[in-house]
Amino acid sequence: MSTVTKTKQEQSSERREEILGIAARLIAQRGYSATTVRDIAEEAGILSGSLYHHFASKEAMIQEILHGFMDRLLTRYDEIAANATDPRAGIDALIECAFETIGREPSAVGLYQNEAAFLATQPGFEFLVAESERIETIWIGQLRAGQSAGVFRPEGDPAVTYRFIRDAVWSTVRWYRPGGRHTVESMSTQFLALVHSGLDAD
C-alpha cells in the first residue's frame, strides 16, 4: 500500500527543475516558437536530443511550466479569498500577491502574459481557460462585494474593472527590474494608491 505516486515524467528531479527554469526564461524573452529546443539545451549545457530524456516534448515543457505556475497562484488566491475580512482588504491582498509573484517568478509570469492567450486555443491547454475563469471569479467576487457594501463606487462593470487592474499589474513584469529605483513593495504601494484614490487631487 503506497501513497499516490507521480508518473515518471512528473517526478521532479533537480535537473528537471533547472531545465524548466531555463526554458521559462528563454521563452519569456523570445516567445515560445522563437525558442528552439537547441537553444534550451545549449543553455543547459547538453545536446537537444538529451532534453527528451527529461521531457516528452517541447510542448510538455511549457505545459508543465504553466500548470505549475497557475496552480501555485490559484492556491494563494483561494487562501486570500477565504481569509479576507472585507472586500477592500481582499482586493489589496490580491494585488499585493500578484506583485510578489512577479518578484518571485518573473519568467513564468512573462511567459503567461505572452503566450497564454494563444495557447489557450490549442488542444492540451484547456486547463488555462478553466483556471483563468476561477481566478476571474475570485477577483470579480471581491469587486462586487465591495460595491454591495458601499465601499467601492457603484458605477462601472466589475468584469471590466477587473481586467483593467489585472492587465496593469501583470504587465509590470515587462518593464519592472529589481535593483532600480523601485522595489516590489513600492510598486505595489503606488498601484494601490492609484487604484483606490485615482489620479485627481482632492
Added chain:
Amino acid sequence: MSTVTKTKQEQSSERREEILGIAARLIAQRGYSATTVRDIAEEAGILSGSLYHHFASKEAMIQEILHGFMDRLLTRYDEIAANATDPRAGIDALIECAFETIGREPSAVGLYQNEAAFLATQPGFEFLVAESERIETIWIGQLRAGQSAGVFRPEGDPAVTYRFIRDAVWSTVRWYRPGGRHTVESMSTQFLALVHSGLDAD
C-alpha cells in the same frame, strides 16, 4: 526635379495594403514567428513565393506594419499635446485616442503589444525604441504638468503611473470585442472614471 519619391517597395498599392492587413491580423493572433509566409500567402489567395513580388522579406512586412502604426499614433499624440488646454484634458485626450486606435486598427495594436518588446532588441527595429521614447515623453509631460498644477496628486512616480495606464489601456485589445456589451466609448468612459477617481466610494 522631382518630389521625394518612395522606393518601389514602399509604394502603396491596394494589394500591398490588403496583404499587410492580413499579415497584421495573423501575426497579432499567433505571433510573429508562429506565422509563416505560407499562412499569409494562403489567406491572400496566392503562393508564398509571390509575396516576394510585393515585399523584400517577412521582416520587411512587419517593419512596415509597425512603422506605419507608430507614425500615425505619434502624429495624433503630437497634435493632442500641442492643443491640450490643461493636463487633465490632455491625459483624457491621450487615453481616448488610445481606445479609438484600438477600435480602428486592433491588429496593429495587438501585434505591437505582443512583439514590440522583443523586436526592439533586434537590428532594423531601432525606430521602435526611438518612437516609444517620444510617446513616453508626451505622456509623462502631461502627468508632471498636472502634478505641478495641483490637479493631480503629488505622490507617485509619473513614469510608473504612465506605465500602469499605458498597459491597462493597450492590453484591452486582447479581450475587448466590439458588438458586445461595451463600445469603445463606454470602455473609454469607464477607464477615465477609474483612473481619475479610483475605486473607493467617497
Added chain:
DNA sequence: GACTGCCAAGCAAACGCTTGTATGGTAAAG
C-alpha cells in the same frame, strides 16, 4: 571486496518536415 544488474544522464547522428527565400516563366493589361 569483486561481481552483477540496473538506471539516470547524456552523446552523436540521423530522420522527415517546414521554414524563408530565389528563379524563370506566363498571362493579361496598357
Added chain:
DNA sequence: CTTTACCATACAAGCGTTTGCTTGGCAGTC
C-alpha cells in the same frame, strides 16, 4: 513591348524528434 501580378518549382537551413550507444554511480549478492 514593357509592367504587373502571379505560378511552379526548387533550395539550403533549421526545426522537433528518434535512435542506438556510452558512461558513471548505486544497489545487492556472492
